[in-house]
Amino acid sequence: MNCEVCQLKELEVEHFEIREVLRCILHTIVFHRALGLVRPKDVDLELFEITYVQCGDVELEKKIDEKIDHFISWVEKHPNKKSQICLSFYEVKSKQPSWFTNKTERLYWEQWYVNLNVTQHPKHHSSKSHHTKLIVDPGESATEERSCRRAMVEASLREVLFQIIKFVNEKKDHVPPISEGVIYFPYEITIPRKFQ
Amino acid sequence: MTSTHTNSHTEAAKMEQVITEFFYKSLLIILESRSSYVSSRNYSGEQIVSSPSSSSSSSSSVRPRDKWFNLALRECPSALENLDLCPQSNFEPVVVDVILEQKPLDWGPASFSPTSDIVRNLSSKNKNSYFWNSDQDESGSEMKCEKIIERWFVHHESRKGRDFNSGNRRSSCNNLSALYKKLILMLRSLYVTVRLLPAYNIFRDLNSSGLIRSFKLVPRVSSFVEPLTRKEEVDMQRFWFTPVDTSCGRLCLSVLYYSSISDMSSESSTPMSPQFIPDYVGSPLADPLRRFPSLPVSHGSPSSLPFSRRHSWSYDHYKASPPLVSFSPSPTHSESNALVSNPSSRGLPPMSLPPHPPEAPLAHKRDTNFDEQNLPPSPPLKITRAGTSRTDNIRVPAETDATIEKIFSFGKEDCWKYSGVKAFSNSSPRISCSRSSSRSLQDDFDYSEFPCPFDVEDGEMMDPGSRPESYVRRGNPSDPNEAGLFMNRKSPDAAVGALVRMLEKAPPLRQNVSLNFSEASRPEILSNSVPKQSQISEAVTVEHAAAPNIASFRLVASKTTTDALEELRGYKVMKNLLLSEGGKAYTSSNVASAAEHSSTSKGT
Numbered sequence: 001m002n003c004e005v006c007q008l009k010e011l012e013v014e015h016f017e018i019r020e021v022l023r024c025i026l027h028t029i030v031f032h033r034a035l036g037l038v039r040p041k042d043v044d045l046e047l048f049e050i051t052y053v054q055c056g057d058v059e060l061e062k063k064i065d066e067k068i069d070h071f072i073s074w075v076e077k078h079p080n081k082k083s084q085i086c087l088s089f090y091e092v093k094s095k096q097p098s099w100f101t102n103k104t105e106r107l108y109w110e111q112w113y114v115n116l117n118v119t120q121h122p123k124h125h126s127s128k129s130h131h132t133k134l135i136v137d138p139g140e141s142a143t144e145e146r147s148c149r150r151a152m153v154e155a156s157l158r159e160v161l162f163q164i165i166k167f168v169n170e171k172k173d174h175v176p177p178i179s180e181g182v183i184y185f186p187y188e189i190t191i192p193r194k195f196q
Numbered sequence: 197m198t199s200t201h202t203n204s205h206t207e208a209a210k211m212e213q214v215i216t217e218f219f220y221k222s223l224l225i226i227l228e229s230r231s232s233y234v235s236s237r238n239y240s241g242e243q244i245v246s247s248p249s250s251s252s253s254s255s256s257s258v259r260p261r262d263k264w265f266n267l268a269l270r271e272c273p274s275a276l277e278n279l280d281l282c283p284q285s286n287f288e289p290v291v292v293d294v295i296l297e298q299k300p301l302d303w304g305p306a307s308f309s310p311t312s313d314i315v316r317n318l319s320s321k322n323k324n325s326y327f328w329n330s331d332q333d334e335s336g337s338e339m340k341c342e343k344i345i346e347r348w349f350v351h352h353e354s355r356k357g358r359d360f361n362s363g364n365r366r367s368s369c370n371n372l373s374a375l376y377k378k379l380i381l382m383l384r385s386l387y388v389t390v391r392l393l394p395a396y397n398i399f400r401d402l403n404s405s406g407l408i409r410s411f412k413l414v415p416r417v418s419s420f421v422e423p424l425t426r427k428e429e430v431d432m433q434r435f436w437f438t439p440v441d442t443s444c445g446r447l448c449l450s451v452l453y454y455s456s457i458s459d460m461s462s463e464s465s466t467p468m469s470p471q472f473i474p475d476y477v478g479s480p481l482a483d484p485l486r487r488f489p490s491l492p493v494s495h496g497s498p499s500s501l502p503f504s505r506r507h508s509w510s511y512d513h514y515k516a517s518p519p520l521v522s523f524s525p526s527p528t529h530s531e532s533n534a535l536v537s538n539p540s541s542r543g544l545p546p547m548s549l550p551p552h553p554p555e556a557p558l559a560h561k562r563d564t565n566f567d568e569q570n571l572p573p574s575p576p577l578k579i580t581r582a583g584t585s586r587t588d589n590i591r592v593p594a595e596t597d598a599t600i601e602k603i604f605s606f607g608k609e610d611c612w613k614y615s616g617v618k619a620f621s622n623s624s625p626r627i628s629c630s631r632s633s634s635r636s637l638q639d640d641f642d643y644s645e646f647p648c649p650f651d652v653e654d655g656e657m658m659d660p661g662s663r664p665e666s667y668v669r670r671g672n673p674s675d676p677n678e679a680g681l682f683m684n685r686k687s688p689d690a691a692v693g694a695l696v697r698m699l700e701k702a703p704p705l706r707q708n709v710s711l712n713f714s715e716a717s718r719p720e721i722l723s724n725s726v727p728k729q730s731q732i733s734e735a736v737t738v739e740h741a742a743a744p745n746i747a748s749f750r751l752v753a754s755k756t757t758t759d760a761l762e763e764l765r766g767y768k769v770m771k772n773l774l775l776s777e778g779g780k781a782y783t784s785s786n787v788a789s790a791a792e793h794s795s796t797s798k799g800t
Binding site for chain 1: 266373377378384387388391
């Protein structure tokens with residue numbers, strides 16, 4: 001079975017936008033790969049006029065949030081660096097058991113690379129006090145620039161979501177068959193080594 | 197053979213069922229995200245649990261039809277109703293038009309038809325694309341505008357010549373499960389896509405905001421539709437879902453949509469064409485009693501507020517002493533009536549207008565009103581009085597001098613009056629010259645040179661029985677109770693004149709002393725602008741003087757100087773009392789006692 005790889009379009013985001021953007025993208029992908037019985041849950045982004053869909057699985061939501069936190073802390077340690085987060089789906093195959101090994105292996109059949117370029121804007125430093133200090137009105141032009149930038153990010157995010165939809169539609173054959181009682185395929189979220 | 201035939205027939209039936217359910221599910225997904233108030237967004241159904249073991253419990257709460265394609269959605273009555281009309285047996289294409297429908301608004305008078313304005317505005321603004329289909333009902337008075345903003349196509353392309361019976365059973369099963377998996381994936385992406393298209397924002401706003409909008413989304417399901425115009429097809433974008441092959445053809449799903457329709461919805465939510473609102477809250481034409489509820493209540497009468505509001509932009513603060521009571525009622529009354537009657541004529545149906553846009557200016561107007569009231573040109577009664585007395589005490593001498601000069605310009609013999617009045621004016625700023633509610637702005641400006649230094653507090657009139665109107669109207673100096681110390685609504689001149697008259701009528705210091713002020717002596721005294729002690733004594737007795745005896749005059753003058761001094765002291769006491777602040781009421785008793793004191797001292 002081939003492993004289909006999808007490199008999503010790079011998004012230029014600010015630090016405070018990482019969480020929402022990643023939640024949106026990762027949940028959208030997982031929803032397309034949660035082929036078990038789901039009751040979808042619509043979530044409206046706060047920063048953008050976009051509604052994405054979650055499976056409605058609490059455990060899944062928790063795991064994704066943990067990985068996003070891990071990613072954010074990595075970004076904070078490596079500022080001004082292009083970053084990437086990888087969502088992989090795999091099948092668990094057990095190796096031929098031998099006397100010494102009884103391992104299982106993961107056969108990745110799909111990998112999604114989410115590319116982010118986190119801009120460390122001094123205005124939007126994570127420190128609260130710094131944030132509040134610098135939030136003092138910089139003028140109309142800065143506000144317009146900010147809203148323009150926000151619109152661009154929203155448009156880019158929308159493009160990424162459509163990219164996901166197109167990929168899902170175009171490539172279906174590699175998706176494993178649905179197992180009874182399984183809601184979503186096993187997955188893992190990692191930060192590729194070259195970015196570490 | 198027979199079993200094969202049966203199997204293939206079974207497989208075909210299953211295939212048909214899958215395709216039918218696909219049609220149903222896809223329509224359900226589209227309709228439940230485009231029909232108002234019916235949506236999985238509002239669905240408070242159970243969430244699935246992660247553990248497979250509990251899948252049975254979760255499945256028990258899931259309706260049988262929800263299990264199709266493993267996507268549990270809320271039942272959509274409108275969709276079901278529409279689907280009842282759709283033929284499902286022969287897989288005819290199904291077209292779902294999502295229409296943005298402009299509701300006709302009831303604006304009241306037929307002359308005012310904002311619906312047409314809306315259509316005109318929208319069509320003029322969106323010059324490149326949108327045109328509205330407007331229909332008139334039977335009455336011809338309403339216009340309904342429609343616009344197709346999305347068109348969904350769900351159809352099954354049959355592939356002729358494919359043999360159902362070909363292939364073995366196993367491959368058929370594989371085909372069916374593969375098909376089912378692919379349809380699941382397609383429906384997942386459909387579910388996500390309907391939420392990314394612009395029409396979903398309108399749907400979400402309609403459902404979540406709770407505002408009464410002038411438009412609505414109306415999905416229309418049909419098998420045969422009129423083709424879109426070429427312009428529409430050019431303007432709209434198309435998104436294709438990758439078709440899924442079936443055993444007898446392929447299932448196709450696509451959508452035509454406008455990439456930007458947010459302008460339409462935002463315009464539609466503010467349907468009123470720009471109009472000048474003459475009677476906004478805070479305007480001089482507005483109801484004066486309409487106040488922002490959280491504003492502090494003025495100490496004065498409520499009618500003082502409109503006066504202040506009215507003059508907040510035109511009133512000189514230093515002249516703001518008079519407005520303690522409301523201005524003339526007639527314009528206010530008519531304005532309030534106008535306000536009441538206008539809303540319908542202005543076309544402000546309470547229900548159809550979205551509250552936000554009017555509220556924003558209203559809030560702004562409220563704030564404006566608040567600001568106006570926070571910056572009272574004429575503060576409430578007590579404050580005004582204090583400020584006025586302070587202000588006017590500064591200004592009184594010069595201006596009162598001028599006033600007095602005017603009043604007494606006709607009377608050369610009134611030099612003592614001049615000085616006496618001046619002293620009195622300095623010490624007793626209690627005489628109000630303008631307290632009247634009927635005082636008009638014109639009056640204020642007419643007497644702007646002579647600001648009223650004297651204010652009388654409510655209920656603190658020296659003679660409650662007397663009425664300022666009567667004093668003003670009558671102008672009768674014969675009644676000492678009415679003169680001078682009471683409010684003179686008309687002019688400060690009259691008040692000063694009344695004071696002078698009172699003084700003139702005051703009992704003489706000496707009854708048997710006859711003072712005869714010669715004509716020659718008066719000009720001499722008149723020429724002195726500063727009152728002298730000798731002149732003060734003269735002020736008391738002038739009117740009642742008999743033929744003067746010069747010799748006795750000098751004797752009397754020397755004797756009455758002391759009295760005059762005492763009288764002056766009395767006046768000073770009065771002045772200090774009046775100047776002592778804030779809301780200390782200057783009672784009439786104080787004035788009377790001072791007057792008595794002065795007269796008593798003269799008598800002794």
